[in-house]
Amino acid sequence: MRAAHLDATFAALADPTRRAILARLATGEANVTELARPFEMSQPAISKHLKVLELAGLISRSRDAQSRPCRIEARRLKEAAEWMERYRSLWNERFDRLDGLLEEMKTKEKKNARKA
Amino acid sequence: MRAAHLDATFAALADPTRRAILARLATGEANVTELARPFEMSQPAISKHLKVLELAGLISRSRDAQSRPCRIEARRLKEAAEWMERYRSLWNERFDRLDGLLEEMKTKEKKNARKA
DNA sequence: TCGTTCGATAACTGATAGGTTATGTAACGC
């Protein structure tokens, strides 16, 4: 998982329109017109968002007559999620308790050191 | 979890310098000078990155004499990870098999409908 | 009190993002 991939993935996810497009595509393929419909935004604007998503590898596009069906691609999302996993322990309650325990042990150590 | 939070979180994570800073802070608190050291970048540039991280709620800062120790904050990271969870099924192999199974069932249903 | 260290802020620059309107292009339906 190269840094440039994470750059592009997170940058793509930083826009609410693009997240909404992904949410829509999670329910199945859709073409550009269908994807544009819910937004008060010009069609070229949506095309730009799709290009960002495609360059980030978050979607792929095929061709069906005049239509360009878009499909969500899991890979980069998975990589980003794996990157976040590194931080799971930060909000994991069990770790928090372990952390507290370690803190406690350190304190006791100091007390013992002082006693000795 | 409001959209604006996700916007700020993902935008903050889209920069490799900021991700490196978070990685460093995951190992414990550090002040600005310590955080700046590994980078070939001016101190004001690091201060700007820290401000982005702070505004996104990914870090917090306290005060210790002239020093401003930074600490990583789990909450927004957790929210972002939870957002990504919605897509886990996309890359989960078991789900893929389940998906195939559902597809198969739908096909059979149609066949049965035709039969009936 | 005076120099030093830590860090923030200001002012500037070039690049990029996100939107617009206008136009181009490819495939379809008739």
Next chain:
DNA sequence: GCGTTACATAACCTATCAGTTATCGAACGA
């Protein structure tokens, strides 16, 4: 062939980003 539909591309605008240098401010240490 010809209009229509679906989408991409171009040109443009404004705002924001990521970096710079220069400067300021606050707190420490002698």
